[in-house]
Amino acid sequence: MKQLSSILILCLVLLVSCGTKHNQEGLDAYFEGGLSNYNRQLTNVIVADIFTPPVASRIYAYSNVAAYEGIRFADASKESLVSKLNDLDKLSEPEAGKKYYYPLVSAVAFMNVGKALVFDLDKVEAIKSSMLTEVKDIGIDEAVYQNSVSFGEKLATEILSWAAKDGYLRRTALPRYSVSDDAGRWRPTPPDYMEAIEPHWNTIRPFVLESAGQFDPGLPTAFNIEKDSKFYEEAVEVYETVNKLDDKQLEVAKFWDCNPNISHTKGHVMYFQQQISPGGHWMHIAAQVLEEEKADGVTAAETMSLLGVTIADAFISCWDQKYKSSLTRPETYINNYIDQDWEPILQTPAFPEHTSGHSVASSAAATALTELFGENYAFVDATEVPYGLPPRSFQSFWQAAEEAAISRLYGGIHYRPAIELGVAQGKAVGGFVIKRLKSD
Known part of the structure; x- marks a missing residue:
């Protein structure tokens, strides 16, 4: 009888053991490309919530910093961003004697931070719950699971505490x-005449920059309505460019539109079309590249956090100049002084003209990605496919950034100086952030 009892106990132990077996290969396979996927899912929430480009950049930055701080312990050579990011003085570290699965720590930290920064909390919570269920189904040691989830939640709380003071x-x-x-x-523009978006974004604490005005690009050409003036000449260039736009230029303008909320009016009915933000577009480019490179989780998190921070600081820098110069948009000027019936190809965004946000953010992003992947990294950008546009091929990140910048002239929403000075501004921001975060 005792022998039978021993056998039954042994069988129960084996069953319990099998039920909690740590399936390392299965977990690793599950989290391969995970951060790219989670950023795409976060984008879906950001788009549905209709966040403005600056606000969207903030969400990406904090979420991906949390992801990196959660997974960096899997590679002893990777340093924390503590002390490299403004006012981030301390974050928790793993407890001695406890075992963790760091991709899970990272995913939990990412989602908890993302959930706190969007409106649709339930959507992000559903993504997180689904992930945790799938992780358990694959097989993970219960203690490792609990340690990892708790650590990810703790890091997220600390990141959010830091974010709350920005x-x-x-x-x-x-x-x-x-x-x-x-x-x-600047004054509100057709068709909705919306009030100015984020006029005080330069009061947000930068992630790496010493101040919002650190890389001020300089003022635009002095406003002038005289036909022999430089400013009038710049406005005429926008006017004539749009009037003579060819099919290829039109494709470029539409591909890089990235206006999060475009209004359409049919008769007495108005509806809105949501799209990805400029920063989100570049985060998706990086996500795609990381998947194609089959980058490990630590490399992916390092890349996405660095890029997110770079783009966020680019928007802070750009918005500082926008509301310093507060320059009128081409649509307003052209309607008043050149052609009252003229319309741009793209809907004019609801904020001042100088400098171009696409130019600043894209050149900052290209600077960061070129540093990470090389000068001549060819890729096919499929970011806009979900929004009904075909992919575009580029021979380098800089080629893409330059196309994004000039698209604003093709679209009729920026004068040339805002584009050219914006590119220089973004390059300076990107170079500074890279130097600060990649230095040993």
Whole structure:
């Protein structure tokens, strides 16, 4: 009888053991390309929530910093971003004697931070719950599971505490943009005449930059309505470019539109079309490249965090100049002084003209990605396929960035100086961030 009892106990132990077996290969396969996928899912929420480009960049940055800090312990050569990012002084580390599965730590940290920064919390929570269920189904040691989830949640809490002090909430109490009679000053544009978006974004704490105005690109050409003036000449260039646009230029303009919320009016009915933001477009380019390279989880997190921070600082820098110069858009100027019936190809965004956000963000992103993947990294950009546009091929990140920049002239929403100075501004921001974060 005792022998039978021993056999039954042994069988139960074996069954329990099999049920909690740590399936390393299965888990590794499951998390391969995980961060790219999670960023895409986060993008879906960002697009549906209609976040503005600057706000979207902030969400990507904090979420991916959390992901990196959660997985970096899997590679002893990787350093924390603590002390490299402004005011990030301390983060928790793994407890001695406990075992963790760091891809799971990273995923939990990413999703908890992302969930706290969007409106549709339930959507992100559903993504996280599905991930945790699948991880358990694959097979993971219970203690490792609990340690990893707890550590990821702790890191997320600390990242969110850091984020809460960046001025994001405080900016909402600041005065709205004031429209004046100054003809050279920005004013709301057709068709919706929306009020200015994020006029105080330069009060947000930068991630790496020393200040929002550190890489100020300089003022635009002085406003002038005289036909022999430089400013009039720049406006005419926009006017004539749009009027003579060829099919290839039209494709470029539409591909890089990236306006998160375009309005359409049919009769008395208005509806809105949501799209990916400029920063989100570049995050997707990186996600695609990482998948094609079959990058390991640590490399992927390092890349996405570095790129996210770079783009976020690019928007802070760009928005600082936008509301310093507060320059009127081509649509307003051309309608008032050249052709009252003229319309741009793209819908004019609701913020001042100088400098071009696409130019700054794209050149900053290209600077970062070129540093990580090389000067002549050819790729096919399929980011816009879900939004009904075909993929485009590029021979380098810089070729893509330059096309994104000039697309704003083709679209009729920027003068040339905003594009050219914006590219230089973004390159300076990107170079500074890379140097600071990649230095040993």
